[in-house]
Amino acid sequence: MSEGPATASGPTAPAIEGIKLSRAFGGVQALAGASFSARRGEVHALVGENGAGKSTLIKILGGRLRADAGEVRLAGGTVELDSPDAAHRHGVWTVFQELTLLPWMTVAENLLIRREPRGAFRLIDRARMAKEADAVLAGLGIHNIDPRGLVEDLSLAQQQIVEIVRVIVQDPDILLLDEPTSSLGENEVEWLFGLIRDLSSRNKCIIFTSHRWKEITDVADRITIFRNGGELGTFTEIDENRAVTLMTGQQVDALYPERPALEAARPLLEARALNGPGVSGVSLTLRRGEILGVGGLAGHGHRELFFSLFGAAPTTGGEILVNESKVRISNPHDAIGLGIALVPEDRKTEGLILPMSVGTNLTLAILPQLSALGVIRGGHEGRAALNMVGKLKIRTPGLRNPVHQLSGGNQQKVLLARWLLADSHIVLLYDVTRGVDVATKHEIYELMTSLAREGRAVLFYSSDAEELAHLSHRVLVMREGRIAAELAAPGITAEDIVSAAVREATSIVG
Numbered sequence: 001m002s003e004g005p006a007t008a009s010g011p012t013a014p015a016i017e018g019i020k021l022s023r024a025f026g027g028v029q030a031l032a033g034a035s036f037s038a039r040r041g042e043v044h045a046l047v048g049e050n051g052a053g054k055s056t057l058i059k060i061l062g063g064r065l066r067a068d069a070g071e072v073r074l075a076g077g078t079v080e081l082d083s084p085d086a087a088h089r090h091g092v093w094t095v096f097q098e099l100t101l102l103p104w105m106t107v108a109e110n111l112l113i114r115r116e117p118r119g120a121f122r123l124i125d126r127a128r129m130a131k132e133a134d135a136v137l138a139g140l141g142i143h144n145i146d147p148r149g150l151v152e153d154l155s156l157a158q159q160q161i162v163e164i165v166r167v168i169v170q171d172p173d174i175l176l177l178d179e180p181t182s183s184l185g186e187n188e189v190e191w192l193f194g195l196i197r198d199l200s201s202r203n204k205c206i207i208f209t210s211h212r213w214k215e216i217t218d219v220a221d222r223i224t225i226f227r228n229g230g231e232l233g234t235f236t237e238i239d240e241n242r243a244v245t246l247m248t249g250q251q252v253d254a255l256y257p258e259r260p261a262l263e264a265a266r267p268l269l270e271a272r273a274l275n276g277p278g279v280s281g282v283s284l285t286l287r288r289g290e291i292l293g294v295g296g297l298a299g300h301g302h303r304e305l306f307f308s309l310f311g312a313a314p315t316t317g318g319e320i321l322v323n324e325s326k327v328r329i330s331n332p333h334d335a336i337g338l339g340i341a342l343v344p345e346d347r348k349t350e351g352l353i354l355p356m357s358v359g360t361n362l363t364l365a366i367l368p369q370l371s372a373l374g375v376i377r378g379g380h381e382g383r384a385a386l387n388m389v390g391k392l393k394i395r396t397p398g399l400r401n402p403v404h405q406l407s408g409g410n411q412q413k414v415l416l417a418r419w420l421l422a423d424s425h426i427v428l429l430y431d432v433t434r435g436v437d438v439a440t441k442h443e444i445y446e447l448m449t450s451l452a453r454e455g456r457a458v459l460f461y462s463s464d465a466e467e468l469a470h471l472s473h474r475v476l477v478m479r480e481g482r483i484a485a486e487l488a489a490p491g492i493t494a495e496d497i498v499s500a501a502v503r504e505a506t507s508i509v510g
């Protein structure tokens with residue numbers, strides 16, 4: 001069922017509307033006459049492929065970006081939202097796709113910025129501030145975030161939660177959330193959806209984007225589909241296949257490719273009783289041609305495990321074997337030398353060098369190989385990179401454009417492509433499909449299975465249990481730094497993974 005934009009004004013008018021909005025960046029038309037409208041009391045999802053223009057729309061509605069043409073209306077009246085402050089004055093608050101917290105300040109300072117409690121001589125009363133922040137967090141059901149701690153010491157999920165809380169405390173009338181769940185685990189997503197349902201029951205308007213269909217159908221009242229900078233329609237009911245077909249313009253039959261056959265191959269990577277901060281006595285064996293999944297709730301040691309296997313986090317005991325010989329991995333350089341690649345979760349802080357070009361970011365991992373003869377062979381580098389841009393359908397005007405100009409999902413693809421270019425036998429993928437659209441997910445799954453088919457070994461953590469269940473030969477479920485369960489295909493279900501993960505577990509929210 002499709003509905004046209006409403007034109008009423010007054011109390012029955014839509015809470016927020018974008019009318020024929022356009023915005024270009026250089027030669028890229030991010031929005032091309034897109035219209036959108038959302039009501040009070042509704043949860044409205046914006047969906048579309050990476051680069052479809054969702055964030056651009058949200059930035060315009062949130063006052064962060066100006067449109068080249070078109071207008072924004074609130075309750076039927078045209079408004080000029082020329083800054084986030086202007087939007088705030090109208091009760092419009094946004095959680096942007098990128099984190100905006102000040103990393104060197106405390107959680108409390110970030111939460112209460114510009115509203116700090118002041119004591120004598122108008123000095124900021126720090127003790128009271130921490131107390132207030134404590135009350136705010138507890139009131140929203142958040143534990144395990146210390147308001148006195150620095151933001152830079154928080155996990156990505158915790159930072160995202162602070163980012164959300166900072167906006168919630170402003171009591172927004174219209175709340176825009178751009179991929180709020182992309183760094184949250186299952187529990188935190190439930191927590192956020194609780195908040196969203198509460199806001200909508202209080203007649204607020206909530207607009208959000210997500211690349212996970214299940215989340216969208218769980219919480220959205222209506223869905224607007226975007227493609228190529230324009231809206232294709234707003235729906236109250238639409239099934240996933242139809243939505244995917246609209247988003248991509250092509251039919252996607254099977255999202256998950258078949259698992260490659262697994263022979264009784266030799267182990268490529270082994271960990272024996274590995275210990276370190278966050279990791280307790282983890283043993284695992286990863287064989288040639290195997291896709292070994294790792295699941296569990298955020299904050300239960302997956303990240304530490306992956307980073308220590310890559311030499312990017314310390315270990316205090318245990319051993320690592322590559323090709324059945326004991327190895328020393330004290331830094332990523334050692335790991336890369338042993339043929340290990342890591343694609344990390346946080347493309348902003350760990351993966352990409354944002355001001356550098358797409359081409360350079362793509363070839364960073366293979367630069368040592370490319371320059372083996374003491375010269376960087378620009379031609380070869382360019383060809384290899386261009387090849388990958390085609391293979392992963394990375395949407396970029398060219399290799400020379402800075403990577404920060406790409407949409408979120410396309411940045412993720414650059415990161416993945418980098419490690420596929422480097423000839424690594426052991427590929428550690430840490431939540432690589434976060435923020436990636438369905439069509440690209442499908443391409444990444446195909447790539448993973450083809451890596452395995454080529455005889456490489458894939459260790460793969462995902463916060464999406466469906467994905468783990470469908471792609472892995474085996475799944476290890478981590479809880480409190482240990483392997484709590486091992487599930488083997490066929491017959492792994494997402495429910496098995498989640499239930500093994502939550503048994504007696506603690507989390508940030510609850």
Ligand SMILES: Nc1ncnc2c1ncn2[C@@H]1O[C@H](COP(=O)(O)OP(=O)(O)OP(=O)(O)O)[C@@H](O)[C@H]1O
Nearest residue numbers: 025030050051052053054055056405406407408409
């Ligand atoms: N600051 C910028 N400079 C240059 N190009 C930009 C800029 N911001 C966005 N774009 C381009 O505009 C298009 C739309 O981007 P946008 O971020 O709105 O997509 P999106 O739908 O949010 O995608 P994703 O799902 O990946 O977050 C993309 O092609 C993107 O590369």
Ligand SMILES: [Mg+2]
Nearest residue numbers: 054055097408
């Ligand atoms: Mg976006």
